Every structure is written in C-alpha cells, then in structure tokens.
Amino acid sequence: MLELATLIPRHARFRPDATAVVFGDERLTYAQFGARVARAANLLRSLGIRKGDKVATVLGNSREALELVWAVPAIGAALVPLSPLLMPSGLASLLRDSDAKCLVSQRSMLPALDAIRAELAPLLPGRVLLIDGETREFGDYAALTAAQDETFVPESCGPDDLFNIMYTSGTTGLPKGIMHSHYVRSMYCLLMAAAYRMTPESRTLHAGAIVFNGAYVTMMPSFWLGGTYVLLPQFDAEATIAAIERERITHIVLVPTQIIAILSSPQYRPERLASLECILSLGAPLLQQHKDRLNADLPHRFYELYGLTEGFLTILDREDAVRKAGSVGRPPQHFDMRIVDLDGRDLPPREIGEIVGRGPVRMQGYYKRPDLTQQAVKGGWLFSGDMGYVDEEGFLYLVDRKKDMIDSGGMKVYPRDVEEVVARHPAVREVAVFGVPHEKWGETPVAAVVLREPRSASAAELRDWINERVAARYQRVSEVLVLPDFPRSAAGKTLKRELRAPYWAGREQKI
Structure with a gap:
C-alpha cells in the first residue's frame, strides 16, 4: 500500500522545484x-x-x-x-x-x-x-x-486506518458519513491515474468545491504523480475557460451543469481548450446532445465516470466515447458489476435492473451506522439504488435512480428518457423531469426547464412540443415549469427533491 503520509514529503525531496499548486496569484x-x-x-x-x-x-x-x-x-x-x-x-x-x-x-x-x-x-x-x-x-x-x-x-x-469521512448531501434526516481508508485513497491514486492517462507532467484544473468526493478523482492521482494542481476559488465558466488556456491544463473534472455553462458561454471556443487531454464528466448523467458536441468540438478527450462515493464506479474511456454513445462505460480493472432484479438474481444483457458492484475503493461503512451499512453492502456487493442495463460487451447504460422512477398507471417512466427529448428543443438549456401526484394515474411526469434566453419559449409551447416527440403516451408531461435556475447542491447537482416537494406537500413523497 502507498504511504500517503509520506507522499508530499517525497515530492518535496525529489521534485522540489516542480510546481505543485496554483491558487490565484500563488504558485x-x-x-x-x-x-x-x-x-x-x-x-x-x-x-x-x-x-x-x-x-x-x-x-x-x-x-x-x-x-x-x-x-x-x-x-x-x-x-x-x-x-x-x-x-x-x-x-x-x-x-x-x-x-x-x-x-x-x-x-x-x-x-x-x-x-x-x-x-x-x-x-x-x-x-x-x-x-x-x-x-x-x-x-x-x-x-x-x-x-x-x-x-x-x-x-x-496502515491500510485500514481512516483517511476521511465524507458526508452525503442527505435527503431526509442526518446525512451519512462515508468512511474511506488509506487503502481506498491509495487506490484512487493508482487506478485513476491509469484510467485518465495522467503523468507527472499533467496539469490538472479543479473549479468545483474540493469538499466533495468528485474532486478526489483527479486530486489524488495528480499529487501521487507529482503533477501540477490548479485550483479555482469557485466555478465560473469564463474564468475556467481562461484558466485552461492560460495554464495549459491537460485534465479537468466537471459536473454536467458546469459543462453546459462552458458550452453556453460566449467565451467558449474549442481552440481555447485545445491543451486538454481529459474532460471528465461525473456527478450526474450528461445528456447525449452535450456529449455529442464535446466529441465533435474536442475529439478523443471526453470521459464519463458513473460512481458512488460509497465505492463503486464505471468509466467510459475516451476511445469508446463515440462508439458507445449513451453508455457510462465499464468497470475498471479489479472491479466487478452485476445487474439484478428485485430478488437479487442476475439479469441478462439488455434487461433493466439495479446496479450492484464491488471493487477496491469500497467504503469501510457509514460512520456509526452499521445498520445502514448492512442495507447498502450485502455479501460484499454495494447496492447502488440506480437502475441500468449492460450490453453484450459489458458496457453499462444508466436508466435512472430507483427513487426517481415514475409509476404512471402501472407503467415505468424513467425521467432521463424524457429529459433526452426535452433537451433537443433549441430554447432549452437545462431540464429536470420528475414525478408528481395524479388522481387517475398515481403519478405523472412534469418537466422543469431553464431556457437559453428568457421568454424564448412558453410553457405551453414546450409541453406540446415534448408530448409530440416522446416515445410513449405515458411519457407525456402534464406540465412544464419555466424557471430562472434550478435549486442545486453545493456540488452543483440539480436537487429534484426540492422541485418535487411542493407537489407532494401533505402526501407521502418518494425520497
């Protein structure tokens, strides 16, 4: 196992003059x-x-x-x-x-x-x-x-000593403290460096908050290799574009809302991001139209990570990003994945079930909550609560969070399927689809949107446009909300639970 406590002293001895950190005017x-x-x-x-x-x-x-x-x-x-x-x-x-x-x-x-x-x-x-x-x-x-x-x-x-406790954002009650050992963080160093083709010459930029686990995906391998880590005070699309160009950044990790903001910025031009070797999307699914644009503008650079802080992940490699469009990749070396039904039985390719996995970055458990740990980890397998399927080559395709699935008259509606349709409207910048109560069907989909330009489309126009293009009648949205922005977590993720809450007030809301 790597002795993480000796990592920075080692670089201070053997790479003393190499640039370690850039923050503001400090180098x-x-x-x-x-x-x-x-x-x-x-x-x-x-x-x-x-x-x-x-x-x-x-x-x-x-x-x-x-x-x-x-x-x-x-x-x-x-x-x-x-x-x-x-x-x-x-x-x-x-x-x-x-x-x-x-x-x-x-x-x-x-x-x-x-x-x-x-x-x-x-x-x-x-x-x-x-x-x-x-x-x-x-x-x-x-x-x-x-x-x-x-x-x-x-x-x-030692390998089992505790490195950190990362608290989940939490939907109800007290957030859960996820325990990562020194061994787990060592695996972040080794596995992520290989997955994203990082070297001691790599120059990594992080614009989001480093308080969240997504930052460690590139932070750990950058410092393990003795590379340069450029940290911005907070995310700003224009500042991020300028920093990539100025610092000749090779690796960056972004959540989908940040990618959309960069692509929508008047300062965005692909040549300004030409130094990049890795554009990594994580934290939430990135809609296909944005992937397609990145792959067209900046080919052979896009990666996507699907993962849980609790300790399972898949990676879509840049070489597969076009061939396997829509997939979130495969488990890396030393990881295993299964798709299971409600009884825990393995499902064949193309059948939707819960994603379960295991690998060398799995948490030690939730701090002081062995009961919740036993619910999440069964027989050594981490149960994700996410729904998906694999193709014949073992590539994973996300369908949706189990808790976000909409049951409309007995039919399963996966919000992401509808979101992919809504995102194709030229006036829509961002979309979030969620279920609300319905007297006849139990639940029905609602689409919340953020427009590229104010008043460029009305809610009624959008509703009709969407309902003409969804694949099935039960996917039709009952309402479109046009919002100036979405409620977001500190990590930049859209908080669907806050969008749903007014509709479920006084009822038993799914969480």
Whole structure:
C-alpha cells in the first residue's frame, strides 16, 4: 500500500522545484507546499490531535483547504470536510456526529459559528481556528502555522486506518458519513491515474468545491504523480475557460451543469481548450446532445465516470466515447458489476435492473451506522439504488435512480428518457423531469426547464412540443415549469427533491 503520509514529503525531496499548486496569484513548488503541509501537521499535533482523531474543515476552495487534505492524514487523523453552505443546525449536527476534535474554518462562517456555540464548547479554547484571522475566541490558523517547524515525521498508517469521512448531501434526516481508508485513497491514486492517462507532467484544473468526493478523482492521482494542481476559488465558466488556456491544463473534472455553462458561454471556443487531454464528466448523467458536441468540438478527450462515493464506479474511456454513445462505460480493472432484479438474481444483457458492484475503493461503512451499512453492502456487493442495463460487451447504460422512477398507471417512466427529448428543443438549456401526484394515474411526469434566453419559449409551447416527440403516451408531461435556475447542491447537482416537494406537500413523497 502507498504511504500517503509520506507522499508530499517525497515530492518535496525529489521534485522540489516542480510546481505543485496554483491558487490565484500563488504558485507553490513541491518544496514550498511540503513545508506548508508540515507546518499544518505540526500545528495539529501541538493542539493535541492524535492518530484516530477527527479534524473537521468548513472551508471554501483555498490553499489552506488543500494543504489540510494532506496534513490531517499525515498525523494519522481523519479529515472531515464540510461545506460552508451548511446551515448552522446542519453544521452542528455533523460536528456532533463526526466526533470532531478540531475545526478549521473561515471568517465568513462566523455568523454560523456564533449560532452553534454550544456545539463548539468542547473544542474551545484552542481547537477552533480561522484561516483568515483570529477573533477573541478562535485562533489564527495562518499565524499559528507560520510559527511551526518545517521538520515533520509522518505518522505510520496502515491500510485500514481512516483517511476521511465524507458526508452525503442527505435527503431526509442526518446525512451519512462515508468512511474511506488509506487503502481506498491509495487506490484512487493508482487506478485513476491509469484510467485518465495522467503523468507527472499533467496539469490538472479543479473549479468545483474540493469538499466533495468528485474532486478526489483527479486530486489524488495528480499529487501521487507529482503533477501540477490548479485550483479555482469557485466555478465560473469564463474564468475556467481562461484558466485552461492560460495554464495549459491537460485534465479537468466537471459536473454536467458546469459543462453546459462552458458550452453556453460566449467565451467558449474549442481552440481555447485545445491543451486538454481529459474532460471528465461525473456527478450526474450528461445528456447525449452535450456529449455529442464535446466529441465533435474536442475529439478523443471526453470521459464519463458513473460512481458512488460509497465505492463503486464505471468509466467510459475516451476511445469508446463515440462508439458507445449513451453508455457510462465499464468497470475498471479489479472491479466487478452485476445487474439484478428485485430478488437479487442476475439479469441478462439488455434487461433493466439495479446496479450492484464491488471493487477496491469500497467504503469501510457509514460512520456509526452499521445498520445502514448492512442495507447498502450485502455479501460484499454495494447496492447502488440506480437502475441500468449492460450490453453484450459489458458496457453499462444508466436508466435512472430507483427513487426517481415514475409509476404512471402501472407503467415505468424513467425521467432521463424524457429529459433526452426535452433537451433537443433549441430554447432549452437545462431540464429536470420528475414525478408528481395524479388522481387517475398515481403519478405523472412534469418537466422543469431553464431556457437559453428568457421568454424564448412558453410553457405551453414546450409541453406540446415534448408530448409530440416522446416515445410513449405515458411519457407525456402534464406540465412544464419555466424557471430562472434550478435549486442545486453545493456540488452543483440539480436537487429534484426540492422541485418535487411542493407537489407532494401533505402526501407521502418518494425520497
């Protein structure tokens, strides 16, 4: 197994002058970044953080957030990255659930931190730090790290030691904490580097929030190889295009809404993205028309990852992106996949069932929830809750989330089938289809859309256009909602549950 605690020190020794991190105007060599990681690790030790403890961060994209990704596991502690978009009550719940012994945050979070003083009391004084200045109660991370020694001896960590706890977004109740071991994160380094053809010369850009697991898909192999990691403060289509061109980026990971924003930007021209060798889409299905445009504008660059943070994935390789249009690829080496019916029996090619899989990146379980772990992992297989089928070559085709499937008069309506139709309308930029109650049919589809230009199409026009083109009568939408934007998670995913909620108020809503 890779000793992840020694990874940054090794590059600081053998690749000291290679550029490790670019953030804003800062450009850090591996020697400089290694020194910052060492100081941060020594600071945590000086605060009494020991192997097995949990260190929470509530940070936007920053140099400090990135160095803590490596400093916390280097002392044998587990990182708990939390989103700064959390409401105070949610933040308090996750701090309590994670058993965090230390919190590193930012000044913009002071109102939320003030609102949860009771939850922070066990960490005070001394173990709540701000990266951008101190207050009377909270320590100054910058000053405290600067005072630390650059000499650092990493903690020896075994394959089963905990690297991080990643909390799911959650639909009801408390989000689940997904536990990843040092072994799992080592596999991210090895398997993803090979899958995306990364080398020490690769230049990786990340524009989304690094608090989410999708960031680790390219972050881990970039640092394992000693490549350059370019981090933007937040996603902005124009800034992302400019950074790709300026920094000669070779690898980028994006969620579908970010890809659509780039393709829709007036600044988008394929030649500005010519340095790219890998455009990786993950987090949600990317509609086929956007895949087709990428493959036409920037051929032999598009990859797609279907996966769960819990630990199963498939990858559509760039060499298969056109030949297997519509697929999300195959499991990589050392992974297995099955399609099963409701009784857990294997289904033949082309038959739709639940996707189950296993492989070397599977979680240790949900933190303090063995009951939920047993529901998700059965006999070593992770049950995804997603529906799909495989073709005769073993390529996976997603149909939809089991929970998103619409039961209309006994007929199964998969929202993605309707979404592919809606997306072909020239006025539509984004679409989300979901089920709402219906007195006769039980459920019926509704389409929410974001238009490319305001008032370029009416809801009635769109409804008629869609219903003339869907494959079956039961796929017809009863309503079209024209919205200025969709509710989104901090990771940029469309929140269908919030779109559905008003229709299901007072009823038993599917979750």
